[in-house]
């Protein structure tokens with residue numbers, strides 16, 4: 278079996294392990310609704326990015342409710 282020729286110094290170990298730390302994710306405030314969002318992401322609450330609307334939130338909510346209704350109906354039928 279191959280083995281390391283020399284032991285790693287404390288400093289080398291520390292340098293290697295320093296890259297494995299978890300980095301904190303910086304959250305920014307949405308300019309429109311002031312909720313915390315990830316940078317470079319569309320806001321989930323109002324559907325805007327840099328003040329421009331990209332996602333129709335009302336439509337998304339409506340579709341979600343419809344889907345839930347359909348699933349509830351399916352469950353009732355299967356019982």
Ligand SMILES: [Zn+2]
Pocket residue numbers: 307308309310311312320321322323324325
């Ligand atoms: Zn927003």
